Amino acid sequence: MFICSKCQKENDEKSVYCCNCGNPLNLPFERDKYFYGELLSWEDLRDEQGYFNEKRKRLNEKIRALQILDSIGELFNSDGNLIIGFFGTHSGKEMTMAAEFIAYELKFGIYKIDISLVVSKYIEETEKNLKKVFEDAESSGSLLFLDEADTLFGKRSEVEDAHDRYQQYLLEIIERFRGIAILASDSSEEIDPVFLRKMRFSINFPLSDEESV
DSSP states (O other): OEEOTTTOOEEOTTOSBOTTTOOBOSSSSSHHHHOOEEEEOHHHHHHHHTTOOHHHHHHHHHHHHTTOHHHHHHHHHHHSOEEEEEEOTTOHHHHHHHHHHHHHHTTOEEEEEOHHHHOOSSHHHHHHHHHHHHHHHHHHTEEEEETTTHHHHBOOOSSOOHHHHHHHHHHHHHHHOOSEEEEEESOGGGBOHHHHTTEEEEEESSOOTTOOO
């Protein structure tokens, strides 16, 4: 049995979220070894959205104005796999809030990844970390948000190196992934075309009232 740290209620050992309060339980399953970022349940996002400031409120309205939320939900429900691109310099906080809002509207949790905790100097370790990240997002029903995605999804070098091997492995993982992933980067030009082609939507930041998808 797992005891929820938030409400102290007992939960089945296979539970991902507390049956009483919705608090994340055993994800990642080996927390000390596999914790690569921040996991928020839909209930966490609901509480956060309930107290949004004016900046968050304006951003939420701009996301709604793009009229993509229904399409994102429909494409995911039909394909079971959806990759979205967020691009813009000095917009990390805005992109994170936008990802949280999309997850909230779709009734998802969100798993925000710190890429620096995923990449290791050892190829095998990085591949294991990547596999775990996508598996945890999928098993928890959480939208996967990868900031600084160009670290792993950047353009291939002319000479094959470890980075290229990561890319091939990532391509295989993405094709098997049953969920929604958002890849955030300063510019689409920094992302390898093979991954750009996988994106069904891309959004440029900072958002303006006239911003298009």
